[in-house]
Amino acid sequence: MKNTKLILLLKTFTPSEIKKFRDFVNSPFYNKNKNVQKLNDVLMRYYPHYDSELLNEEKIFAELFIEEKFDYFKIKNISSDLYMLGLEFLSTISNSVTEFTGEYNLMVQLRMRKLFNLHSKLVKSKEKSLNEKNINNEYLLYDKYLLSTESQLVDLFEKPSSISGILNEFDNFYEYLINNLLMLYNLLLHISKGNNVQLNIKMLDEIVLYLEKGPVSSQPTTIAYQYLILLKIKQKEEYYYILKDNYFKNLSSIDDFAAYKIHMYMFGYCADMYNFNGNRKFENECYELYKHSFLNNRVTSGELLYPDFINYVKVFTRVGDIELAEKFIKDYTPMLPEEQRDNAINFSNAFILHKKGELAEALRLLTLVNFQLAILKIQVKIMQVQLNYELGFFEETREIIELFKKTLLKETALPDNYKNPVMNFLYNTLYLLNLHLETNNKKKKQDANLLREKIEMNQQNHFGIKFWLNDMIEKF
Numbered sequence: 001m002k003n004t005k006l007i008l009l010l011k012t013f014t015p016s017e018i019k020k021f022r023d024f025v026n027s028p029f030y031n032k033n034k035n036v037q038k039l040n041d042v043l044m045r046y047y048p049h050y051d052s053e054l055l056n057e058e059k060i061f062a063e064l065f066i067e068e069k070f071d072y073f074k075i076k077n078i079s080s081d082l083y084m085l086g087l088e089f090l091s092t093i094s095n096s097v098t099e100f101t102g103e104y105n106l107m108v109q110l111r112m113r114k115l116f117n118l119h120s121k122l123v124k125s126k127e128k129s130l131n132e133k134n135i136n137n138e139y140l141l142y143d144k145y146l147l148s149t150e151s152q153l154v155d156l157f158e159k160p161s162s163i164s165g166i167l168n169e170f171d172n173f174y175e176y177l178i179n180n181l182l183m184l185y186n187l188l189l190h191i192s193k194g195n196n197v198q199l200n201i202k203m204l205d206e207i208v209l210y211l212e213k214g215p216v217s218s219q220p221t222t223i224a225y226q227y228l229i230l231l232k233i234k235q236k237e238e239y240y241y242i243l244k245d246n247y248f249k250n251l252s253s254i255d256d257f258a259a260y261k262i263h264m265y266m267f268g269y270c271a272d273m274y275n276f277n278g279n280r281k282f283e284n285e286c287y288e289l290y291k292h293s294f295l296n297n298r299v300t301s302g303e304l305l306y307p308d309f310i311n312y313v314k315v316f317t318r319v320g321d322i323e324l325a326e327k328f329i330k331d332y333t334p335m336l337p338e339e340q341r342d343n344a345i346n347f348s349n350a351f352i353l354h355k356k357g358e359l360a361e362a363l364r365l366l367t368l369v370n371f372q373l374a375i376l377k378i379q380v381k382i383m384q385v386q387l388n389y390e391l392g393f394f395e396e397t398r399e400i401i402e403l404f405k406k407t408l409l410k411e412t413a414l415p416d417n418y419k420n421p422v423m424n425f426l427y428n429t430l431y432l433l434n435l436h437l438e439t440n441n442k443k444k445k446q447d448a449n450l451l452r453e454k455i456e457m458n459q460q461n462h463f464g465i466k467f468w469l470n471d472m473i474e475k476f
Contacts, residue, residue: 001057006083007050010043017093018047024089025082036081038064043082100143107150120154127151136219137255138183141176148172178217181207182225186265189232196415208233220250224262231269240269244289251296260301263293276417278461287319294328304335306344307376313348317355318464325352343369347380354383363387374413378422379463381407385429386468394433401426421460428455428469435476448476 001007013021025031025040042063046055061068061075094102103126110119130144148169155165185207192199210216211226212234227243230236247254247262254262267289273282290312293299300308309332316325329348336344346368353362366384371377381404388397405426408419431451438444452473459466 001055001060001079002050004079004083006079006086007043007055009083009086011048011050013047015048018044021086021089024092025085030088031081031085033078033081035064035078036085039078039082100146104143104146104150107147111150111153116157119150120158123147123150123154134253135255136175136253137221137258138176138180141172141179141219145169145172145176175217175219175222179219179222179225182211182216182222182229186225186228186232186261189229190265193232204233220246220253221255221258221262223250224254224258228262228265240266240285244285248292251292251298256298256301259298263289263298274464275421275462276460278459278466280467283318286315287321290315291321291324294324299332300335304332306336306340307373309336309344310348310351310376314351317352320355322352322355340371343371347371347376350383354387359387359391363391374411375418378408378411378414378418382422382425382463382465385426389429389432389472394436398430398433401430418462421462421465424459425465425469428459432469432472444476448473 010018022040022044026037031037039060042060043050046052057072057075058070061070064075064078065071103122107119107122107126110116110122126147130140130147133140136144148165148171152165152169155162155168185201185204188199188201191197192201208229211230215223216226217223223246224243227239227246231239231243243262243266247259247266251259267286270282270285270289273279274286294312299312312328312332313325316322316328325348329345333341333345346365350362350365350369353359353365363384366380366387369380371380381400385397385400385404388400405423408414408423408426411419428451431447431454435444435447435451438447452470455466455469455473459469461467
């Protein structure tokens with residue numbers, strides 16, 4: 001019985017919910033079967049783990065029906081009835097989507113029963129409470145729209161010639177519609193790019209024309225979705241800065257999950273400008289985004305992914321804010337998944353030590369790192385190449401590069417738009433090594449200039465590799 005759907009459902013109940021569920025099952029409004037009530041009382045003794053050896057059909061049946069012979073189908077039917085009550089109980093629990101439904105249904109019932117005075121008071125009271133809420137997410141916008149459908153009837157009853165009620169209903173429906181529509185367009189564009197697939201996104205061209213005319217809403221979240229779409233489609237920096245300004249000024253009015261998504265999309269643009277375009281000013285833009293999230297406690301909307309943890313440390317360290325990077329490590333280490341904690345900490349500290357110039361210790365820490373994700377394994381290898389080169393271990397650097405090239409060619413989990421720049425980096429580093437063997441200073445400078453031009457033309461900046469190569473050339 002331990003792995004039945006009933007037990008799996010009951011395991012998810014909180015202590016408060018399990019008590020309320022007992023009241024629910026014992027209420028004659030929902031259940032009149034005394035055997036189901038008795039079964040629930042017996043099962044409650046095994047809460048919350050439900051792992052006792054006594055938890056089996058025969059023993060439970062014997063407790064419920066002391067003098068009866070075991071009947072599998074009888075206990076199965078009672079368990080099924082209790083399971084269905086469990087599902088019905090869940091349907092009554094309020095959440096962000098349903099918490100307004102009960103009040104809305106009450107308004108409709110009062111209106112249908114022609115209790116207009118009570119209906120009007122309830123509508124106006126709820127309007128006041130909804131308008132006082134600071135964060136307008138898609139659920140609240142929908143609640144406001146539903147409320148406006150009742151509010152416009154109040155307006156019609158009190159002032160039959162008034163059109164303000166229907167205008168208010170239209171405005172609320174528009175705010176709900178435009179917010180959700182733009183949110184979905186953003187998601188589809190993100191999926192299209194992330195999976196390298198061409199999606200048939202209906203009316204996208206028409207929507208973009210509409211969005212280009214200016215702000216389409218007063219809601220900060222909707223404005224964010226608007227300029228994210230324009231940024232993705234038009235790739236104009238001006239849209240990024242409008243987006244950033246709106247996000248920084250109105251963060252307190254954007255719910256946690258939406259803020260996390262918007263931040264992720266903005267950082268994605270900055271990361272692309274840094275990695276693919278080699279635009280150095282976006283190194284600082286990445287820093288400002290992450291610093292703002294860190295200082296405003298918006299690092300995550302739930303579980304902290306260890307690649308995100310590493311990204312924060314890298315972004316802070318690249319611009320030289322070692323103090324903030326180390327504070328981030330201290331504050332968020334407890335949130336790391338245990339199985340990747342050591343890897344994430346050792347890699348992050350190696351990255352910081354590399355920036356500080358403590359190269360040997362950074363190299364030692366990298367030997368302790370064993371990531372499974374291809375994107376992180378590649379970064380470990382890149383840093384090993386860089387550290388060995390900077391330490392003057394040129395032969396070791398050549399050996400690492402040759403092994404790295406073979407590994408990279410076999411790596412199927414890394415897309416070509418990452419694999420190719422890393423391969424170019426390895427060849428360019430070999431060119432750097434050869435420059436050290438050149439004894440003619442004039443030719444060395446000429447070759448260094450040729451390499452600089454080659455890097456400018458062909459080398460992308462994934463993980464900062466282009467900037468590192470240019471910094472190394474400057475030393476010749």
